[in-house]
Amino acid sequence: MSATVLATGNLSIGYAPRRGPRRVIAADLNLALHAGEVVCLLGPNGVGKSTLLRTLVGMQPPLAGRVFLDGVDLATLSAREVARRLSVVLTERIEVGQLTAYALVALGRHPHTDWTGRLTPRDEEVVRWALEAVDAVNLASRPVHELSDGERQRVMVARALAQEPLVMILDEPTAFLDLPRRVEMMRLLRRLARETNRALLLSTHDLDLALRSADAIWLMAPGGVMHTGAPEDLVLGGAFETAFAGEGITFDRHQGQFHIHPPARHRVALVGDGLVGAWTSRALERAGCLVVSSDEPASLRVVVDGDTRHPCWEVHIDGATPQRVGSLREVAMLVQQSQVHR
């Protein structure tokens, strides 16, 4: 396994207010981050992901235990020494007028320049390399406030890269982006981790994307329980069900995704298969039904008819005359109406 660049030893995170008891969010964390890998930090809101990240970057002191950056205790390093090994991309939207993307990325050279902040040719080389690495060369002379969210986020990643760190920690780097931009950002981060042999830790709410692209997942469950491992290990071990256990959301281990519908209120027998059958099943689940196979007894019965191009459905409610409809929207409405009548 490649070199460990960030590790924690029996780390406890939380808050120690001057008055009142200290609040431990998670205790005895032994985590490790290796060069060249992307780790996603997942967990429900309010579980303490931000506190962990803040402790790992040194913005908040640990309650107990230590954080090791490149083998050295974080607490013994000066801010500048930390900045040369670790850089961050934060969630907060930066607002700077009259700053070009190039000048913004150049700010990342801060821990490497002398007291005047003058950029040496080597510094400028690194800035250009960073912009090239995130495919933002064409953005170099654009003012930052004119960039789109996706472009701006790429430039912020370039800034973090220009710091030439061993570890980059990104707090929800995909938060403001649409789906194609999120996929693009994850792909970019994976490529950066591989090509530049840096360790990337990012928190995200994008479970699907994290499961597909992370090398490892740190899953924080309520109560400060931390599950770590490859995404598939965590799925097989059932960690996701427990971490996100709650109303209206279930984790489907077979499909590797969450189902967000409310608990099923009654059973529907579905007759039909193939593409139309699968999407009919989805529509019925969304309408609040538990779909069972056609040979089981159920008061509701939906029969798929017609071919894939021109499907139609027959809805049987409590043995009444079947109603024939031409769209799943109508099927869903009929099913929901039948529930209201009860």
Added chain:
Amino acid sequence: MAETTQPIVESTAAVSPWPRLGLRPLALVVMFGVVAGAFLLSLSFGSVRIPLEQVLTILLGGEAERATWRTIIVDFRLPKALTATLAGAALGVSGLQMQTLFRNPLADPFVLGVSSGASLGVALVVLSVGAANNTLLAVAGLLGNLSLVVAASLGAGAVLILVLTLARRVQSSVTLLILGLMIGYLTSAVVSLLLYFSIAERIHAYVAWSFGSFGGVTWTQMRVLAPTILAGLLLALVLTKALNALLLGEAYARSMGLDIRRARVGIVASGAVLAGAVTAFCGPIAFLGIAIPHLCRALLRSADHRVLIPACALVGAAAALLADLAAQAPGTNVVLPLNAITALIGAPTVVWIILRRGVGRGTFGV
């Protein structure tokens, strides 16, 4: 020739997609030129018009056509022009520092309450010194003299120490901004009370001070003013890198290795010394501190403090010299209140430039 040079220019532009950072030498030369020009003009114009070549002769140590001209230049106009230059540079730079530190485009050198402190010092001297009748005469005689400067310096200094102590303790700069504003309100309240219970003549003396003027500084006082402002400007120059790091906010600045508290204390100290010195010697000069940084950002299209610090110093100096020139109302014997002039001419100019260049958007989110 034109046919052969054109493609070369184009190809170099295409080869380098990278923008240049830093202040362009041409911009620097132009700004220096404007300051020098404004400086000479302010020596030449006034209640007595002295030809420019005579001004140069006197400056270079030659004999003027009339002996009085030499006295006018050396004893009156030169210290005044120097004061305007220093004050303009100081206000421009400290305004820039405060806007970046507080990430607020409305911040100016006086957000920390330093000028209110100076006002309080002056108000205490002018409005409340003794109850005896003869003090009124004494105060009137002291106007423009050293006691006002001392009072203003003490007031500004007291607030400066208070703010520095707070700056070391508070977590966020926004808290500091609010505290500064509250100090300002408190001192203004005391000044209002003093004004309320004072008599008309003394109120007039106070109001005259509050109009602002570059004219009251003698050569003796210059020995204090010039080194103080130069020291403040030097400190600002040293803090350029810290200011640049703060452009992205305190969290990013810290993540890039900046010691936030030390940087904040340095920036507050330098900004408050600059603003405090100007207020003590020239009165509360409004507007320049808030306007000059915006003007420089718009003109130079940059947020880099390695560009903006020198630019604000030079543009600030030029603006102060020109405002003073306008306040003289050349050709008349009238001297208008400086504060009125800076805002009357300055505000529309800045609005025009910012709107025309379309840069109001994007400065700290505004």
